[in-house]
Amino acid sequence: MIVGIDLGTTHSLVAAWLDGAPRLIPNALGGVLTPSCVGVDEDGSILVGEAARERLQTHPQQTASLFKRYMGSPRSVRLGDRDYRAEELSALVLRSLKADAEAFLGEPVTEAIVTVPAYFSDAQRKATRLAGELAGLKVERLLNEPTAAALAYGLHEAGSETQFLVFDLGGGTFDVSILEMFEGVMEVRASAGDNMLGGQDFTTSIADLAFANGAPEAARDDPRFMQRLAASAEWVKRELSASGSASLDVRYEGRSIRVDIDAEAFEKLAQPLLNRLWRPIERAMRDARIRAADLDSVVLTGGATRMPMIRALATRMFGRFPAVGHNPDEVVAMGAAVQAGLKMKDKALDEMVMTDVCPYTLGTEVVRQLDNGSQAPGFFAPVIQRNTVVPASRVERFSPVTPDQKQIRIGVYQGESRMVRDNIALGELTIPLLPGPGHGDGVDVRFTYDVNGLLEVEVTVVASGEVRRLVIESGDAHMPAEEIARRLQALSVLKIHPRDTLENRTLLARAERLYEQLLGEPRERLGRVILRFEQALATQDQRLIARDALAFRESLQAIERDDRFAPDPAS
């Protein structure tokens, strides 16, 4: 069985293709959204999901979140006594989802389709694939998130002829894809995006209000305060979507900081972020050679599209109301399950075919002959243009600059700038050239971009027929094979909190978080309730624990009803 996984910035989901339809798989707590949070418990065991998220405020030094943003970068986070790379933290989330899927399906799960933002780079894609490997999952396919959303959406539109746009504003990334569907063929025409723009940035803009309204800059160094502030800002953001006004209310060193905000003020605050939404959409529309009037529908996905201002903006941009009826948090995972069904050649999907594009321009460095006869190096010569359908393979011939040149250097770059210095260097290859006949014929450079969005470069010396291959592994984030093996070993010996007691552990983490937020008498009352539950857990009497857990949950709910820090169950 191949499962589909949406590995998100704020939360992740796993789904499977079952009985001819995509189906979301619940986690140990019975929900389908598992927060992309990883923490280390007091006893050194790893906590993933809701329990870790609850501990963000109480144990910020032992908990990590939002690490998808650092995928493919050398940055690491220290949890307890060990440093973790984003790949490893993601691997722990994937491992938890894998366990959920195995419990639900009753069979081992070793293969997965994992979704990535369409605008993820080569390094970020490789990091995602590595995360799968570290979690013991063979990543059958890296699927672009807006394409996944389109697959779930297109399932209901099969047979019709339509052009639509997917507007995917997730927790940490923004993607736009334009798709065309005909005769059961779903074709991505163009994708564009911003890897550093998501719902999280809107939350941060609210949180920053605290600093403009009395919180000292020094407070930024207090991780507990920052997590409390983030949680409060998140609540304000949701409340603004629901009721149109809310107030940010946090305490720092006994001082209360309170900022009232309404929808209009929020929109003004978020204007710089809203402005950044235009560019990727404009770009995708132009690349697809399409105008707003040519689109049959606009599909919103990603939790951040719940914000009314995003919906209003999309409506104005396209002159039509966006399509609704899909849960924006779930649609990507559903699409990943559809892709899993396609991969398993399921009968129900017999008529459906999907093609995707590579959103980046890939090319090499060339020397240009200037008008005055001199030569200038450093120019970017595209080999694969952005938004070419994948898999794609293109050859370009390059000649040596001088007739007595002994070698030729092929640099591989990704980007849009005319000069290579402004693009991302992916790797390079130096080929010796022999003097004599055919020297001037130079080399054929072939770029091959596969369905997963990974690049391979092959260089053939025209005169001799000699072939060299370049495996793109450059970049400071690259891990050599021994390092991967070592990290895999290290991860496999980590103690993971047992799945069957995760629910109680999560309840306890939630109670601790509430305890920190409360003051005075309610705090003392909660302390007594926590103590009672801990005593019940210590008895190891399953019947007693189950009964007390129920009572404990009810008292927590009662407290949360009176408290505005209640986390939304859908986050």
Next chain:
Amino acid sequence: MTLPWHLDILGLPAHADEIAVRRAYAAAVRKIDPATDPDAFQRLRHAYEAARAWCEQMDTTVATSGEAPALTASSTTGGAVDKPSPEESPSLPVDYTVTLAWRFAADVGAHRAEGIPRMLDDILVELRTQYIDAPGQFEEHLIDLVGLQRIAHRAEVFAAAETRFHWDEVGHLAALGQRGQWVDVVLSQREAWLTLPADRRRRWMELFAQAEARLDNAVLRYWPEIAELNERFPAWLGLHLAGETLQAWRAGFDAQAAAAPRRSYRRVEWCAAAILAVVSVGGLASIAVNDLLRSPSLSSIPFLSVSSPGDTLNRCMELYTELDKSDAFAGKRPDEVDALKTRAHRCQRAGRWHAQTSPSQILPDTDAMRR
């Protein structure tokens, strides 16, 4: 008669339309797994893309041939990158962005150059209160205004627009079609220009400003230098000197030179270069004119009165097709080859081709580049 290769692969007859092409592709693509057989997928994909381009071209040919004369105010034919979709466009206020572009041109003319970046920022803010197509449409009109020299302070406008409209992105310029090619030519020529000594560039810039203000005898005598610059950087120079100024400069110099006949040989050569440059600017009109004429208030604006600007474009396009074959030079005498290369190079310099999209027979040949 043999079928075009793309129709052959798709198993289609010569009269196949777009729907038939899509159906044939949809049927064929189901039989291929792109992950395991990428080569077969690529062959099919190439055939499909070629067939669709072919169908689109057929559609356009049919559409335009039924619609001559195209250059009227009532024309609804889209611009170079737009799909012809006259039924759908009335709902979109295309005229709004044209009006905004001309308002901007008027503002630029009335103010000092320093204010241009801020004026453009204000317009971008306004555009972003509109629908998604608006900024792109405005950008196209702006390129036309600069290329057609219908706006003052062109160098400053170009520089301000360059950063705001992402003209540094190769993919963006590619998607802009011919307008993108023109922008790219300007950028390339600017790079070449910047390799010249700074003090000489400064002196020339002062000269341009003087010439734009008044073409007196002190300025006129520099025409040979300017003619040479104009041959090397025609598009870049167009940002600093109006086509009319160049023509008047040349004419003024000719009148002066009538007294000194031994210079005449060099003069003829430069005349040709100057005309080529003006034609290249005029050539842009053929793609831009439809859009600009949509607004009734614009129909009265005279375009550069260069005879049949489209001709250069057409000739260059024909030459391109000819040279893009691998056997383009087969069976030709060396002098014929040279003549072809010189013509090709002229097209390249006039901004008809971007170096990267030049026909395969020309690009690697550095001889032609130096000529």
